[in-house]
Amino acid sequence: MGPRIGEGPQMPDRSTKATMGAEDIHERKVSMEPRDSHQDAQPRGMFQNIKFFVLCHSILQLAQLMISGYLKSSISTVEKRFGLSSQTSGLLAAFNEVGNISLILFVSYFGSRVHRPRMIGCGAILVAVAGLLMALPHFISEPYRYDHSSPEDRSQDFEASLCLPTTMAPASALSNDSCSSRTETKHLTMVGIMFTAQTLLGIGGVPIQPFGISYIDDFAHHSNSPLYLGILFAITMMGPGLAYGLGSLMLRLYVDIDRMPEGGINLTTKDPRWVGAWWLGFLISAGLVVLAASPYFFFPREMPKEKYELHFRQKVLAGGASIGSKVFYTNCSCVAGNGTISAGSCESACSRLVLPFILLISLGAAVASITHTPSFMLILRGVKKEDKTLAVGMQFMLLRVLAWMPSPVIHGSAIDTTCVHWALTCGRRAVCRYYDHDLLRNRFIGLQFFFKSGSLVCFALVLAILRQQSREASTKATVKSSDLQEL
CATH class of the missing domain: 1.20.5 (Single alpha-helices involved in coiled-coils or other helix-helix interfaces)
Structure with a gap:
């Protein structure tokens, strides 16, 4: 630690110099510099406190990941509503990385040369706008019309072929109603709006993580910085979980809850034709992002460096040293006695294994998260102070190029290859109805x-x-x- 204000400068001996880190030298230099009495007398407000910044940034990243995670939680509903394949929806989920990759190195390079908190706030506002754009297709599209066809409208050949285990079922023409060029154009417009929103979501997220991480590491005590980043990542990782929880709640509501047809609907949430209110979660998440972005316009460009290690952290280290008009199928080869079965998904024999699967996946994710903070600290401690933002930005760019952007497309393509029954919309293959x-x-x-x-x-x-x-x-x-x- 450097000398306290009012004491004479204490020069370190030779052995101390040999073991002194760059951060300690920086703090010693800062502490030996004289301050003016007016600055000393002025109380430090909450916007001059790095702990409050960590809290705000944790909430903002939580809300940001809620928007991006919410799309993944409702992606199957978006597929059904707009007739998308899993490959297309996977590309949509990955498209926010396009905007992010195109700007992250450029923005990160100027990280220490701009007002980082304000840049984070502006990026968050753009993320909120992207969330509103994602919900826009619901308000400018026609109400959802589900298939009302009866069993008599279907050919016996189609009904029987769906049950044959050795052949692939032909694509359904039930949703292949007559489509005009105007309908097809409107469909492409909706999809284009969502792709644009995803691009803006990526652009808005560019300054949030690199600027926030470098800002924390610059003004936190060097011993507290890993703890703060660990808290930040721990809270941030709750974002996707909350997004999926929000999606579960929103998708229980009917998609056109704001414009219900006369007489209501005859569908339940278990009906394959059910479409939930996917758009409502984007409005809620965007509102949370706007609220979380507000404090960033009041943080200073630079704040006083945190001087002391947290007391409870010191103690921990010391202690460590020590019913929806039923459809039926007949003549099914997989049913004994050529019996009749109702439409819908079959009960899975593996349903009892869902809880163990969730526990194992959660355990794997927890173990993988252990490497998150050390990997960032390895980079932050290995570069110069002025290059921290650029280094973190390069890491995020590589993550997006090599992992986050191709991953949804790869998984979507793999999912599409397991489809056994495709539905057609306007003469093209659209959403998958049943999977192997x-x-x-x-x-x-x-x-x-x-x-x-x-x-x-x-x-x-x-x-x-x-x-x-x-x-x-x-x-x-x-x-x-x-x-x-x-x-």
């Missing part, structure tokens, strides 16, 4: 295993490189010490 669950499970878990194995190999390579660098540094230090002794 066994094949879907194998391909989804197989992709997870492949990517996790690759991640393990990369971490092993990083460990090997760091150990090699440590050996080389130790060898150089030994040689230099022996040379000095000879002199």
